[in-house]
Amino acid sequence: MAIHNQEMLLNMGPQHPSTHGVIRFVVKSDGEVMSEAIPDVGYLHRSIEKIGEICDYNGFMPYTDRADYLSAMNANQGYAMVVEKLLKLEIPRRAEYLRVIAAEFNRIISHILALGALAMDVGAATPFVHALKEREKVNDLMEALCGQRLTYNYVRIGGVSYDMPPGFTERSLAFLDNFEPLMDEFDRLVGENKIFIERCANVGTISRQDAIAYNLVGPNLRASGVDFDLRRDMPYSVYPELKFQVQVGRGERGSVGDSYDRFIVRVREIMQSMKILRQCFAQIPEGEVLGDIPKTMKVPKGEAYVRTESSRGDMGYYLISDGTDHAFRLRIRTGSFTSMSIIPKISQGMMIADLITLIASLDVVAPEIDR
Amino acid sequence: MTFQEILKTLQDKLGADVVQPTTDLAGDPFATLPAEKLPEVLNFVKDDPRLQMDCLSNLTGVDAPPDHLDVVYHLFSYPLRHSFVLKVRIPKANPKVPTAEKIYPTANWQEREAYDLLGVVFDGHPDLRRIMLPEDWLGHPLRKDYKEEQEYRGITTTRPSLLYPEQ
Numbered sequence: 389m390a391i392h393n394q395e396m397l398l399n400m401g402p403q404h405p406s407t408h409g410v411i412r413f414v415v416k417s418d419g420e421v422m423s424e425a426i427p428d429v430g431y432l433h434r435s436i437e438k439i440g441e442i443c444d445y446n447g448f449m450p451y452t453d454r455a456d457y458l459s460a461m462n463a464n465q466g467y468a469m470v471v472e473k474l475l476k477l478e479i480p481r482r483a484e485y486l487r488v489i490a491a492e493f494n495r496i497i498s499h500i501l502a503l504g505a506l507a508m509d510v511g512a513a514t515p516f517v518h519a520l521k522e523r524e525k526v527n528d529l530m531e532a533l534c535g536q537r538l539t540y541n542y543v544r545i546g547g548v549s550y551d552m553p554p555g556f557t558e559r560s561l562a563f564l565d566n567f568e569p570l571m572d573e574f575d576r577l578v579g580e581n582k583i584f585i586e587r588c589a590n591v592g593t594i595s596r597q598d599a600i601a602y603n604l605v606g607p608n609l610r611a612s613g614v615d616f617d618l619r620r621d622m623p624y625s626v627y628p629e630l631k632f633q634v635q636v637g638r639g640e641r642g643s644v645g646d647s648y649d650r651f652i653v654r655v656r657e658i659m660q661s662m663k664i665l666r667q668c669f670a671q672i673p674e675g676e677v678l679g680d681i682p683k684t685m686k687v688p689k690g691e692a693y694v695r696t697e698s699s700r701g702d703m704g705y706y707l708i709s710d711g712t713d714h715a716f717r718l719r720i721r722t723g724s725f726t727s728m729s730i731i732p733k734i735s736q737g738m739m740i741a742d743l744i745t746l747i748a749s750l751d752v753v754a755p756e757i758d759r
Numbered sequence: 760m761t762f763q764e765i766l767k768t769l770q771d772k773l774g775a776d777v778v779q780p781t782t783d784l785a786g787d788p789f790a791t792l793p794a795e796k797l798p799e800v801l802n803f804v805k806d807d808p809r810l811q812m813d814c815l816s817n818l819t820g821v822d823a824p825p826d827h828l829d830v831v832y833h834l835f836s837y838p839l840r841h842s843f844v845l846k847v848r849i850p851k852a853n854p855k856v857p858t859a860e861k862i863y864p865t866a867n868w869q870e871r872e873a874y875d876l877l878g879v880v881f882d883g884h885p886d887l888r889r890i891m892l893p894e895d896w897l898g899h900p901l902r903k904d905y906k907e908e909q910e911y912r913g914i915t916t917t918r919p920s921l922l923y924p925e926q
Contacts, residue, residue: 433891437876438900474786600813600837603865616837690785693817693833693844704817706833709785717901721817729868758891 395423398740402431408505408747409754411728417740425735425743427728432758440718445471445545445685448718453539455720456756458501461487461494462698464543469624470694470705471545474687479679483547484626485672489560490533490542492661492668497523498699499607499654499661500571502751506651507578509748510587515578522570525563532556545685547678557669564662571662575655588651589642592734592746599645602730605723606701608750611637611653612645618697630667632660647749654751684713700724700751724756760809760841762788768809769800789831789844794856797847801862804834804843812836812843815863818870820877822903826851830879832859849879858884876901 396419401412410431416423436455440448452467453460465487472479504519527537532553534542542549578584594604599612609616617634619627635656637649687709695704704721727750735743760768762782769778769790777796782788792800804812817833832845847856858881859866870881871890878899881887889896895912898905907916 430889430891430893435900441901476785598864601864603814603816603863614837621840688785690787691789692786695816702816704833706817706819706831707786708821717821719817719819721819725868725872726865729865733864 393418400425400743402428408752411747411752411754411757413731413743415735415740415743420739420741422735422738422740422743424732425738427731429725429728429754429757432755434755434759436759437718437720440715440720442714444713445687445715448715449543449545450539450541452720453541454755455759456698456700456703456722456724456753457538458753459494459498459699460538460540461490461542462696462703464540465491465625466694466696466698466703466705468543468545469696470692470707471685471687473692473694474690474707474709475545475685477546477679477681479547480676481626481673482551482675483677483679485668486548486552486677487543488625488627488630489665489668489672490530490540490548492664493526493529493560494540495661495699496567496658497526499658500574502699502748503574503578503651503654506588506647506745506748506751507584509744510584512578512581512584515574518570518574522567525567529556529560529563532559544678544681546681547676549678551677560665561669564665568659568662571655571658579652579655585641585648587742587745588648588749589646591642591647591742592738592749593643594645594730594734596645598730598733602733603726604701604730605726606697606699607635607653607657608650608723608727609701610635611649613637618695618702622695624694624696626668629671630664632664635660647745650749650751686711686713687715698723700727700753700756720759722756722759724750724752724754725759727752728757760839762843765804765810765841765843766790768807769804772803773800787844789846791846791848794847794849797845797859798857798862800845801832801859805862810836810843811838812841813838815859815865815869816842818859818866818873820873820879820901822877822901823848824903828854828877828879828902830856830873851878854878855880855882857882860884875899878902 396417398415402410412428414426436451452463456463500519504516507515531537534540594612596613599609615636635653637644641648689711691708693706695702700723706719708717710716766780779791804810812834814835816835819831821829823829827848830847835842873879875889875891
């Protein structure tokens with residue numbers, strides 16, 4: 389019998405258990421070693437940008453939740469900021485603090501879900517359950533704040549929809565007191581586990597040059613050794629008043645920019661977010677939470693591009709207004725989209741099993757790729 | 760560097776009539792240039808030590824009715840922390856722009872998206888296919904004159920309203 393030794397085409401997804409949503413890969417492989425993994429995206433395209441041209445400005449806010457449902461607060465905030473930039477609207481300081489509180493809580497639960505999913509994808513199911521358990525507690529807090537557990541629709545153009553309910557500060561601080569040692573334990577349990585390290589270290593290494601050339605953002609960019617965080621370097625909202633350290637990958641267990649670095653950067657960013665939250669609760673001023681804004685707003689003619697640090701990094705809203713009550717063009721630039729575009733390059737020469745680690749460590753969220 | 764300083768650097772290099780600024784609108788100012796100058800300009804802003812714009816943060820297309828399309832480049836410099844907006848205006852009859860893929864690899868997918876949703880053709884792109892929509896989709900939905908098809912492969916794209924059946 390003749391032995392076939394040509395390249396094999398393997399179809400992974402769109403409903404593979406570990407592709408984090410509906411993503412398809414066409415894998416070209418020689419045995420276990422891939423020569424290329426070609427992502428096929430678009431299964432979750434809901435034409436949110438087109439909807440943005442049809443809805444009025446306030447009406448579009450719930451759709452930003454759906455653009456990135458794991459980090460809806462950050463998506464809300466970016467959209468509100470781009471409209472406020474064109475309107476030249478000052479928002480109340482209490483609202484700015486509430487936005488940051490909500491966004492940082494959202495960053496914590498988005499990151500911890502990513503970490504749990506990464507651990508599950510390399511074979512440890514338990515950390516994912518622990519991650520979900522902690523996420524539920526934050527979801528309870530979010531529900532108390534805005535009435536929703538996933539798609540918050542909390543931020544309004546000109547402020548936020550509700551003030552904190554009574555007792556919210558105490559509940560949040562109690563959660564943080566409880567969560568801090570748990571996160572430390574999570575880090576030691578997963579991050580110092582020999583099997584986990586061997587599955588992640590030196591896997592899917594992305595160099596600093598590639599990370600910038602392919603426009604990786606957020607934790608993925610920082611893991612590759614680029615010391616850049618929009619919250620510190622192009623500050624918006626009340627971030628200049630808050631102290632935190634930007635976490636950068638140092639190649640502790642392998643090389644700089646490998647999957648382990650992306651894991652450990654997220655762990656440390658959770659710690660920093662907790663620090664930011666404690667400062668916010670200590671500093672938040674009294675006052676209004678929603679400024680005086682007209683019901684139907686006419687945004688002046690012009691365009692603006694606003695970048696905010698979402699959980700998956702730099703989320704950019706590019707808004708063009710023609711002076712009417714709805715956008716002429718609204719573009720949402722997301723981190724997951726550019727993260728996916730680097731996979732054909734990085735996957736060359738990798739093992740098929742390591743592709744799972746790479747996808748999970750890049751923390752791609754399918755609705756955010758496709759929008 | 761501010762917008763004006765970057766603009767002046769570009770105008771010194773290419774001539775003041777090639778790079779046209781628009782600064783009188785609300786929000787961010789931007790500069791418009793002809794499509795054929797684009798690779799030269801992108802190479803210049805990326806390599807020039809005064810600009811060092813190593814990151815193409817966003818690339819997208821915008822319909823400019825009635826018969827033009829804009830392609831927008833949001834550039835950013837990690838070392839110097841400044842940004843700049845470039846626009847290229849092309850006719851819908853011949854929507855061709857040179858690709859930026861060789862200069863900024865991230866443009867590969869973003870150009871595919873602009874091609875898919877707006878029908879901008881990027882000359883020299885290695886893999887210009889639809890990315891969001893199915894390959895047999897008709898038209899480019901983000902154009903203002905796009906008409907939605909009544910059905911796609913026998914599946915209707917509209918549903919009767921349950922609340923108001925007569926509509």
